[in-house]
Each structure stands twice: as structure tokens, then as C-alpha cells.
Amino acid sequence: MITQLSRRSFLAAAALAAGAAAWPRRTLAAAPLATAQGPAAYRYRLGDFQLTALYDGTWFLPIDGKFVTNASGAEVNEALAAAFLPPDIMPISITALLVNTGSKLVLIDCGSAGQIADTAGFLNANLAAAGHTPDDIDIILISHLHPDHINGLRTKDGGKVFPNAQILVPEPEWTFWMDDGNQSRATGSVLGYFRNARRIFADIAKDVQRFKPGAEIVPGIVAVPAYGHTPGHTAFSVQSGTQSMLVMSDTVRNPELFARHPDWQPIFDMDGALAVTTRRRMLDRAAADRMLVGAYHFPFPACGHMIKTATGYELVPSMWRPL
Amino acid sequence: MITQLSRRSFLAAAALAAGAAAWPRRTLAAAPLATAQGPAAYRYRLGDFQLTALYDGTWFLPIDGKFVTNASGAEVNEALAAAFLPPDIMPISITALLVNTGSKLVLIDCGSAGQIADTAGFLNANLAAAGHTPDDIDIILISHLHPDHINGLRTKDGGKVFPNAQILVPEPEWTFWMDDGNQSRATGSVLGYFRNARRIFADIAKDVQRFKPGAEIVPGIVAVPAYGHTPGHTAFSVQSGTQSMLVMSDTVRNPELFARHPDWQPIFDMDGALAVTTRRRMLDRAAADRMLVGAYHFPFPACGHMIKTATGYELVPSMWRPL
Numbered sequence: 001m002i003t004q005l006s007r008r009s010f011l012a013a014a015a016l017a018a019g020a021a022a023w024p025r026r027t028l029a030a031a032p033l034a035t036a037q038g039p040a041a042y043r044y045r046l047g048d049f050q051l052t053a054l055y056d057g058t059w060f061l062p063i064d065g066k067f068v069t070n071a072s073g074a075e076v077n078e079a080l081a082a083a084f085l086p087p088d089i090m091p092i093s094i095t096a097l098l099v100n101t102g103s104k105l106v107l108i109d110c111g112s113a114g115q116i117a118d119t120a121g122f123l124n125a126n127l128a129a130a131g132h133t134p135d136d137i138d139i140i141l142i143s144h145l146h147p148d149h150i151n152g153l154r155t156k157d158g159g160k161v162f163p164n165a166q167i168l169v170p171e172p173e174w175t176f177w178m179d180d181g182n183q184s185r186a187t188g189s190v191l192g193y194f195r196n197a198r199r200i201f202a203d204i205a206k207d208v209q210r211f212k213p214g215a216e217i218v219p220g221i222v223a224v225p226a227y228g229h230t231p232g233h234t235a236f237s238v239q240s241g242t243q244s245m246l247v248m249s250d251t252v253r254n255p256e257l258f259a260r261h262p263d264w265q266p267i268f269d270m271d272g273a274l275a276v277t278t279r280r281r282m283l284d285r286a287a288a289d290r291m292l293v294g295a296y297h298f299p300f301p302a303c304g305h306m307i308k309t310a311t312g313y314e315l316v317p318s319m320w321r322p323l
Numbered sequence: 324m325i326t327q328l329s330r331r332s333f334l335a336a337a338a339l340a341a342g343a344a345a346w347p348r349r350t351l352a353a354a355p356l357a358t359a360q361g362p363a364a365y366r367y368r369l370g371d372f373q374l375t376a377l378y379d380g381t382w383f384l385p386i387d388g389k390f391v392t393n394a395s396g397a398e399v400n401e402a403l404a405a406a407f408l409p410p411d412i413m414p415i416s417i418t419a420l421l422v423n424t425g426s427k428l429v430l431i432d433c434g435s436a437g438q439i440a441d442t443a444g445f446l447n448a449n450l451a452a453a454g455h456t457p458d459d460i461d462i463i464l465i466s467h468l469h470p471d472h473i474n475g476l477r478t479k480d481g482g483k484v485f486p487n488a489q490i491l492v493p494e495p496e497w498t499f500w501m502d503d504g505n506q507s508r509a510t511g512s513v514l515g516y517f518r519n520a521r522r523i524f525a526d527i528a529k530d531v532q533r534f535k536p537g538a539e540i541v542p543g544i545v546a547v548p549a550y551g552h553t554p555g556h557t558a559f560s561v562q563s564g565t566q567s568m569l570v571m572s573d574t575v576r577n578p579e580l581f582a583r584h585p586d587w588q589p590i591f592d593m594d595g596a597l598a599v600t601t602r603r604r605m606l607d608r609a610a611a612d613r614m615l616v617g618a619y620h621f622p623f624p625a626c627g628h629m630i631k632t633a634t635g636y637e638l639v640p641s642m643w644r645p646l
Contacts, residue, residue: 034373036645058645138354319414
């Protein structure tokens, strides 16, 4: 019976069906296909807080065997295949987290604003699906200054997207990217990141607040140093009542690669060895304490738990449920 | 650094932050919390077809150690804990699948219509989020006659929900549930299912078309016998162009229990031994052929792939992506 699932058997089954009189009798107009994905805003509770995962889209990055500095293209393709993903393309999913503390709307990182790929830039559409406008956002926490985390602050033509939001960035991250000497030594994509950070922040630098990783920066949200991916890369611990969540930012990135192979170093990790140390420490802790975790590049809705395996870690995605 | 994630360290970090001057300066009105989950309708392509997963909700069934007939309550709770789910409650997620063939809108099973739990019954809201009304549905395929699969055909007061839809049910399923002798021998919840099936179908029986599992019942959709869960329980193979998907209906149910432990028999499987045989055969085939699969009780969006492990099978959920 189950063998009818092959193409050949499918056709055989179709032939058998010819006399089955089960064909639709009515003839309706053709059903038009939708042209875009539906809304992607997922709410869940954390103590007295309400969290909303806001999908920005997915950047399909052609990698040509060069995404992981210490694994071969074949090994990476094998890891992609194990996750039922096609070879040679890294799907970089982007999901920002909105934290409603009951008194403040806090957005952690803010999407790519369509400035990286046509297949990403839907954050504000999904913010609208969640019932908010950019005007509503009180505070934006930035984990680090890579373009996919900060471009959402600006429209393509430079307009401010979140006019009422205070913007908070990690002090060491700000210091690194705003240092002219550091920029003068940068090349390639990293030089692009320097220029982009200045494009985003140039005329609002005086209004950007810098925080020290380790501090509670908003009531209920502690910044957690997670250096390596960038010099000041920061995770966040969100706590309300007896519940907490570790927002890992880019510490793990794609779980099918870097949770399963925590020693692999993606080209985007500026200090690969330090990033591995940070990744392993955070994954160890998350798994041992069965912590609820979120991460910017985990598949939407980008929340779940980590378990330790014989060779690495696995993401157990949260099960979609009513609020 | 990472050790700041404990409650104690969180407070310590908060104390450290007292002088950090990173507190918001503005005071805005309190941010109201949302009262319901956002839309849950996920589109994906299958050849020339467009599929939409439509979330109906989750029925949180208290199980009191009695959900699996051949495993102890402790073993089941252990399996729930491994999936980061609380003990003694079975989260029965419900997701129907809409297939747009380009000429027909085909709905496979149709939700619970709020007639089983307050936390389910959102299918039509999510159908609206996907841009359709119940009037648009051309064909409804029923996998089997359990209430959570057929109640969506009727409002609580008996109205027809999909006025233009042809309803197709598996012949052996119809024969079993509509047999008065079978009903006379039924007790408990099964007797309830008999009565419910008659409530749903009583005055439309002559319009319900019966199909033979094994036949192609709609162009591109073959009914696949998957008996055991109920006497005529049916899966569906959907095929367009070179792509196909196996819609497993209730063959596996909750993957964290019955994919990982394929020999476990849930109380809802009417012929537990046959259901195990069917489950193992289907999972073996899905894993070996790396088939795209869907299932009514998999976590929304209820699609992915199955892999074989040393002791059972694992669901690899599809990664959310733009259309």
C-alpha cells in the first residue's frame, strides 16, 4: 500500500481511480495562487512579559564552499543535506524579538530593511501583523553592529524607521566600529560593515546610549557579554517573574551547522577561536540548565531549547501554541 | 560571563547596572499586552501547487498516565520532558492543509471548530489570514471520521461551514462509522465518535462522496491506505511536477512520542497493533526516500522530513521561509 507512493505507483493508482467516480463534478474558476508568504509574528509569554518573534525574512547566501573557515565545502554541504537543505546556499533566517514588559516595547535587533536581500525586509510588515507600528517602539537593543542587525533602523534613503525609540548598543561594540584607526585597517566585507555602521549611526551618534555588557539595561533585561562573533557582540537574558530566556543573538547562528558542529567557524565570526569558546560555554549552560533560548538566525519563530548530543548540540524548537 | 545567567547573577548584574546610566529617559504609556496569538498560515510551494498550513489550535489533553496503552505514565512523562513539555498534558496540535492545485482549492481535514477545546477552532480565522473564505473551498478530503478532523464541517448549531465544497471520505471509514451494528457495540469515547459522525453527516450523507484508498481522488492527490488508527484511516500523496509530499494524517500523531517510540500505542488508535505496523512502514519509507511529509498533529506548520535514529524516528521541521 505504502509502495504506491512512488511516481510509478502514483500513476498506477491514478489509472485505478479512473472508474472511481470520485472526481469533482463542479467546475469553478481557477484558484489564484498567493504571491507572498503570510504574516509571521509569533507571541509567547515569559512571566509577566509578552514576547513576539518577528520574522524579517531569509537571506539565501551562495557560499561556494567558503562559509566555514575550518570545514570543507563538502562537509558543510553534508551538514546542509542532513537538515534537508540544498547544497551551496546558506539560508540565513532573520527573526527579531519584541519584548513587551507591560510598560515598554523593547525590540532586540531590528532586521535588514530589505537592504541585504529581496527575500528579507518584512519585519515592519510583521510588526504590523502583531498590532504595532514602528512609532510604538520605546527601546531598541542592538546586539552588535553587523548590517542585518542594524539596517532596520533606517530606510534605504536614510529616514529614521523608529522615531520614538531609544537606541542602546554595547559599549565595546560601539568603540570598535566607531574607531577610525580600526576602520583604516579593515578590508573587504568588514570595511563595508564599518561604512554601514557609520551610515546608520552618523547623525544620531549623540543619541545612541552605550551600555556595559553585564549590566541590567532595561528592567528585566541583562546584557550578557558574548564576544568573538564581533568584539562587543552581546546576548541578552530576559527575565520576568520566575521565567527567563537567553537571547543568544549570533552566538550560534544556523543551528544545523554551528550547534551540531560548535567548533566550526563561520566567516562572519571576527575572532573565530573566541567565538567557539563563547558558543560552547553558552550552549553548555543552556543545555545543562534547560534554558529557553532564542537566536536571531534560528528558524522562525526562533525559540526553543538546546540539548547536548554525543558530538554537539541540537535545537528543540518550541511548539507553536495559542497565547 | 555566562554565569551571570542564573537568577542570583541576574540580580548581581542588575545591581552593577545601577550606575550605568542606560535606563530609558522617556516615560511612555504602558504597552498593552495582546490577548490572542497572531495569524498562523504558512505557504509553501510543491511543484505547480501552492500549499498552505492552516493552524486550528492546540488541544491540551490531561492524560493522567493513560494516553499510551503500552507505556507507563512515567515513560510518557519522560518523553514529554525530553521535548521540553510539561508532564501529564498531551498538547494535540491541529493543522489542516490547504492545497491550491491552480484550479481547485482542496482542504485536507477541517479542524475542530471550537467543539473540542477553547484553545482550538482558529482554522477559519487562519483561512482568512491566508486570503480565503470558507466559500472558496472546492473540495474537502477527510482522512478519517474522528471529531477533530470533521467537526470543522459544521458550526456548533449545525450550520454548514463550507457551502460550496464537495466532501470526500474514505469508503471503508464511512462504512465502519455509518454501520448501526458497529455503533451498537461501541462504548465510551468511541460511541461518542459514532454519534458525532452522524451529527456531522446525517443530512448530507447523500452528497458525501466515498473514495477507495489507493485511488487518485483529485488530480495530483492519491489516497493512501493507512489503516489502524481507525478502520479506514487514510493518508494522502500530493504530487505536482517532480515534487511530492506525503500527508500522513494521524499515522504518527505527536512526533515526540510516536516517531521517537513508534511502537507506542495511543488510546486513539483503534487497532493498536495494525497502527504500529502502518506507522513503521510509513516512517521507514518517508525516511528512506527523504520524503517531504506533513501530519495533522505535528507542530505548526506541520511539515518537514523524517530521519531514522537508532531507536525510532525524528521529525526535522521545515525551515520557515519566504514564498
